[in-house]
Amino acid sequence: MPQVACSQCNQNIDSNHVTCPQCQAIQGLEALSGIDPNIRIKNQKFAIWFGFLFGGLGLHKFYLGQHLKGSLYLVFSWTLVPMVMGWVDSVRTMKMSSFNFEQRYSKRAM
Structure with a gap:
């Protein structure tokens, strides 16, 4: 089994261990990233x-998770008011x- 050094205590552990047996530190890139995988991150440039x-058409509202507002934009799209509101x-x-x-x-994803 290949061994790697623990990111906290530098003890050699098997590469398939999730936690270090000595210091109980979580191993792998997920532990170092600090990102919760259950959070859905939206891109600001896409929304713009x-x-x-x-x-x-209210696509930006649907993208941002505001489905009711997006539906209202879609229903009233024939008035061109939602287009101006989309620019705003x-x-x-x-x-x-x-x-x-x-x-x-x-x-957070449910």
Whole structure:
């Protein structure tokens, strides 16, 4: 069995161990990344482009998980008001910091 060094105590352990037997530290890239795999992260640039290009259909709202608002944009798309609102939403999203964007739109998967 190939052995690797523990990321915390540098003891040699088998590469298929999930935790170190000595210090109980979790091994592997998942432990070092600090990212919860159950959180769905949204891309701010995609949301901006979806709002500019397809704001009249509410695609940016569907992408951000706001299905009711997206449906309203879609229902009233014939009035062209949702297109203007999509552009306004895009500008607002563009001005929003990436931290605030992630706090608002990145949700835990159920």
